[in-house]
Amino acid sequence: MTQHPTPNGDGFLLNAEGVSKHYEGVTALDGVGLHVRPAEIHALLGGNGAGKSTLINILSGLTTPDAGTITFEDQPLELQRPSDALARGINTIHQELSLVPALTTLDNIFLGREVNSRFLGLKVKLDRRHMEERVRTLAAEFGLSQEDLRLPVGEFGALKKRVVEIVKALAFDTRLLILDEPTSGLEEEERLNLFEHMRRLREKGVSLIWVTHHLEELYGLADTATVFRDGRRVGTVGVADTTVDDLLGLMFGIAAGEFGATTNPPALSETDDETGDEVLRLNNVNRSFVLRDISLTVRKGEILGISGLAGAGRTELARAIMGIDKISSGTVHLKGKQVRFRDSSTAYQKGLAMLPEDRKQLGILPELSVAENISISSLDQVSQFGFVLKNKDETNQAETYRRRLGIKTSDVKEKIRNLSGGNQQKAIVARCLNTNPDLLIFDEPTQGIDVSAKVEVHNLIREFTAKGGAAIVIASELAELLELSHRVVVMKKGRLVGSVDNIPHALLSGQFEAVKNRILAISAGRTES
């Protein structure tokens, strides 16, 4: 892999230097740079929360950077709103389609930029004929017939909708097109079709910034790749002379040496695969479109890690186990007995608990106090006859957890939204622990929290399993996953595609490399397990 020469400002269409963005104390982008050549397909890579979306939002005028300089076609680029970006020829196709389903293709293409016929200098009505003439050739080039232009977009499949978005972008002077995961929701054949369209765009002299999680897609298509991690740019490489492993290494930032220093502490409970009691067993669990034939077991005292790229179905699996989403076929066994949860409250009653991925949306109840957030999953413990709340007990309980987990707050009656992310997370961990679960699912337990809180949350997970609990940990960061788990299974497109058993407690750097490479190879789709 070769680093590109330092850009000097010449020959680049887009030149971003030192771009930073902070959200409420969280650094989303930390002085990143991005250099896009004319007529190039430039891949933008990174794990969840790496800062890709933030940069795209800046380039499409949805948000403004706190610092940094951006030039576009050698002119400074200072976007206040999305229309500014369009005016400069920067078009973005977001992951969620922004078409209006009830409107026709033509009306969608010209939405907000309608051409009106005039009468006595007044805009009278939409001049559809004029608009149609303007885009007919372009549309035909992308396989849209005249009839397609007159049909409502809602009737089209995913690929055709993307194509409409592309035509919409090209109908007006576009020199930079940003594609945010354009292949999501597309079938294999449609993907290849879309790639053809992308090549055609490059031939027309349009530059593309392409965000994708599917690294194998890059080859033969992308010219350059820029990798972000934790809000920083960790490298810009030519795709032709880089392997998938190199890219994954950059994305998840695992350096073997760095890892050797922080191996699992030997204080972990010994788990023997043969004798450990089985807590959870899944037999061929399916959920339409998201989970396929998932079979796995989790034993007492064990931490099972689930690895996989974004969209592999990890969170969906957790939700299906908890009964939040319905399982379409297959069986779930809890401690040897088959169960079928209709909702999450039954799962909690039967000894399951879950720490959700999205703390702000699914974790905290922002308007309730820390104490109330801790007790919500186990209110019968702080009430008389399961009915009248005993506020004193609730406060005492929260105080116990505040001391034990080191939740930093002046008062447990403080609203939880006033706490920092790490302390909120500890309160949610306390909520889960307080239900005395047999199995606890941690979905991205350390996302968005600082390093010291991370270590503390890790210790809580270990403590929990050391006392006989079973845990499932979902984490995008491989180093974290390997450090915690006894066993790792790898998911891809809703399936379990591989596993790594018996991860040693103390991984030597060589061993770590081997394990890491195996998981990365499986995640990226080169199945050899």
Add this chain to the structure above:
Amino acid sequence: MNFQRTASRILSVNGVPIAIALVIVVIIFQIMSPVFLTPGSVRDYINNAIPILLLTVGVAIVIVAGGIDLSVGTVAGLSAGTTMWTLVNGAPTLVAVLTGVGTGLVFGLFNGLMITRFGINDFIVTLATLNIAGGLLIVLTEQVPLQGVTTPGFSDIVYGNVFGIPSAFWIAAIIFVLMQFFLVKTVFGRRIFAIGIAPSAANVAGVNVERVRLGTFVLSGVLAGAAGVLLASRLGSVQAFLGSGYEFIAIAGAVLGGVSLAGGRGSVWAAVAGGLMLATLQQGLRLNGVDPVYFSIVTGLCIVAGVVFDRRIQQLALSGIRKRRRTGSAPPPPDTSQEAHLLRTGKQD
């Protein structure tokens, strides 16, 4: 400094600003027309307001859980009708009361089941039951004249006298205390707030969101039934269209009291204070000789003014608390969301 701190804290409590405004309005009306606070006048207008206050409390609980119930007005009317119908057919008072409350219960259950089991939008379901209950009352009043009942004890439900205070006051007071206790001191009440604040987060935390929602609609229905019984007892006769339009007075009262339409914020006291405010305004206007034609215009304007006033006061109180935190010894938490939230809910309401 200490006074300021206490004042800020008190004002930031839901419902307190509207209660203060209520006192101010009462004083102004008393100055304008000295008969305002005579016992007879107060008794009459509060007696008239009590059924709607019950509806206000029921709707407030549904709103705190993040829902809406439009059917309470006509369900109360229909409950009054079924109560009367039972009496006309010679049943004793107790049976009539149970029929009235039961009517509300059935409608609440129907609303709740349609919303939770079939996943239909609560606005639509309760709009439908609003029409169904209203229609049933018309049918009922066409078949039997619902009046002329002399069953002993029935009018005493409202006009009875306990320790010198009309019995309707006692009934309402007991229901309000029970409901407030239910909302803030019970497991179910806590879950109501949880699903109102963030239903999906509550679901992940193991709260049975559907069951709690169902419960709030049943509760609202039962309160509407009770309101119907009180209406029947007070009026002595039931006409078609009784209760229609009450739902909007009830919702307006709850919102005026600071119950957030976005869910997760409010209390029974706040709703009652808001409802009383509306009733007081009408009485004050009546006593000052304002043509009743203008009542709804004035009421509408007062709702807007009241809600703006409530949000302003709370914002001021919160900024007071924030300022102290910055200067005080306590660690300053990131507080930007507080203002944002207030602005947001302020706009949504």
